Structure formats: C-alpha cells, structure tokens
Amino acid sequence: MNSAYMKWFFVVNPQSGGGKAAREWSKIERILVRENLSFEAAFTRSPGDALRLVAEAVEKGFRGIVAVGGDGTVSETANGILIQRKIPSDQILFACIPMGSGNDWARMYGIPRNYEQAIGLLRKPFTFTQDIGRITWLDSPGQQIRYFNNIAGFLFEAFLTEKTLHVDKSGVKGQFVYILALLKYMFRFRASQVTLRGDDFSESGPRLLITVGIGKYNGGGMSLVPRSLPHDGLLDITVADDMPAWEILRNILKIYNGNIYRHPKIRHYRSRSVWIDGDAGLKTEADGELLGTIPVKIDLIPQALCVVVPPSFSIPPSL
Numbered sequence: 001m002n003s004a005y006m007k008w009f010f011v012v013n014p015q016s017g018g019g020k021a022a023r024e025w026s027k028i029e030r031i032l033v034r035e036n037l038s039f040e041a042a043f044t045r046s047p048g049d050a051l052r053l054v055a056e057a058v059e060k061g062f063r064g065i066v067a068v069g070g071d072g073t074v075s076e077t078a079n080g081i082l083i084q085r086k087i088p089s090d091q092i093l094f095a096c097i098p099m100g101s102g103n104d105w106a107r108m109y110g111i112p113r114n115y116e117q118a119i120g121l122l123r124k125p126f127t128f129t130q131d132i133g134r135i136t137w138l139d140s141p142g143q144q145i146r147y148f149n150n151i152a153g154f155l156f157e158a159f160l161t162e163k164t165l166h167v168d169k170s171g172v173k174g175q176f177v178y179i180l181a182l183l184k185y186m187f188r189f190r191a192s193q194v195t196l197r198g199d200d201f202s203e204s205g206p207r208l209l210i211t212v213g214i215g216k217y218n219g220g221g222m223s224l225v226p227r228s229l230p231h232d233g234l235l236d237i238t239v240a241d242d243m244p245a246w247e248i249l250r251n252i253l254k255i256y257n258g259n260i261y262r263h264p265k266i267r268h269y270r271s272r273s274v275w276i277d278g279d280a281g282l283k284t285e286a287d288g289e290l291l292g293t294i295p296v297k298i299d300l301i302p303q304a305l306c307v308v309v310p311p312s313f314s315i316p317p318s319l
Contacts, residue, residue: 006064006093008032008122009057010041011050011077013069016099021068024115028068028097031119039066044073054080064093064122064308070100071150071218075287078149078305082132093125095308102178102288104217105150108230109309126311130230132304133214135286137296148286149305150215151225152298154276156189156208156240160219161285178220186249191242194278194294198237198271209240212274212298218288226258227268229315233302234270241265274298 014022025041032039040062042053054065054077067077074096082089097118098106109128112118133148153161164181191206211218213225213236228236243265254260261268277295284291 008039008064009062013073016069021099050076051080066095102220137292151218152286154210158283158285206242211238237269
C-alpha cells in the first residue's frame, strides 16, 4: 500500500486510562500537525460508537485507522474495520496509540506508549498482517458475532474481567490492579462443568479456566497463552483443571513468566476452531469486554487485520 498520502482517522476514547486520552489529545494533535500527517479524529461517547465511526471513515476514503485508548478501544475499532464491507479488512492499515491500563495487544507488538514514538510509526508504516478470532453465541436477539484481535476468556478469566471492568476508567496501573483482583477473587470462584471440542481434541469436566488466544498477553501482562502466534492460522487454547486457591497462589509467577504449561493441571491445544458448552450462564469475555454466555463457537480468520508495528518487531518461531 502506498502510504505517501495516507489519510489517518483517529478513534479516540476519552475515558481510556481514567480520562487520560481526553486530557492528552491536544498534545497528540500538535504532534500530528507538526509531522504534517493528514488526519481527522472523532471521540467515542458510548459502546459501539467506534463501529459506526470506522464505517463512516472508510466511506469517506480513509485507509488508515488509529485507535487511541486501551484494549477495549483497540478491539472495538478493529471490529469496525472487520465488519465494514466497502474495503477488505486487510487493505486498511490499523494502528494504535496505547492509552489504557493494560495495553496488552500493544505490548505484544512493542508499540510504544510514548505518543511521539507511536505517531512516528505512521510516517512510513511497517506492517504485519495478523489472524483474527470470531466468537459466535446465542443471545436474546438471536445469533451474535464478535471479533477479537487478542484473547478470549472463559470461567475464572471472564469472572475476573467482570470484577475489574472499572480498571480502564480508573487510570490505575493495569498489572498492579489485576494482581490485586486475582488475589482477592481466586477465593470466591468455583470451577464449572464444561465441554470443550477442537479440531482433534475433546474433553469434559470441572474446569477453572479456558483461554483462547490470537495474542499472548492480557490482564496487564499475564501470559496465559505464551505459545500463541498471531499469524500461524491457529487458535491457541489453555485449559486449567480445578485447583484450590493456595495452588494458584503458589504458582502465580508462572502466569507471568510464560511457564504456565509446566503445571500438571494445565494443558495447551492448537485448533482452527473451538466449541465450548457447559453450565448455564457462564460468561464470555474477549479483549477485556464481557459478551454473552456459553455455548459459543470460536473460529479463526487467517491474515485478516493489517497492523502498523515497529520496524524492530519480529515473530519468534512456533514452539
């Protein structure tokens, strides 16, 4: 894609990072003007706004979309690119200026939090095309679909997400608050009966956690799917059996250092699709946002989102 005359459209979530995005936008705008970048911007006011704003921007001719906010803003903006039908999603450049509490998707690519450095990536975009996950579930209006660019979680992960929904609005540092929430709520959650099926595996029983990854990180730096590669055409799935809270506490470092599969009650699968069913009312989260309840089906859409990344970014070989 010729980026010499790229027009960039910024989707700004003013609530991200406890209002940081709103406070800092004037600084970002001055940098954009100084760098002589062609751009327009719009602020979201409520959930779902990014979907509409992206569709309108693409209709107006923008082929570069920038999310200014946290992981939720990044995910909703990416969804806007994926659901619009005017231009194939992989022909639109997607960039991010991280402004949230966790910034886990940006963490995977090494996208800098420094505004000037992040904007510098737009001058001569270096791109990487990643896979996308698609979650399908039944809700009261009927079948619902949501795309995710990072991680979907079930059981304890969805429970923890529900308990920390205030984080991005509070401005509290992500990793610290997620660790506190993990320590607090691990004693309140009970494993649930689920059935899990993939391309070449199936299992049932009481489970503590199921994580499905395109990316590697969530929850402010947790690495629940450390082998996940965003371009390999496969979903990575981590499944944890029921275990007491003291056992989680004793192994908490493994959640952050990539050694989670060294625990005998935790397994890893790879699959192009996953089906999850179980106890009624079990919630689903994707990219830090609560969705519906199981049963759900998750499919992988290969090479669907063209991402602006630092030139130094490189993907490690598959483990």
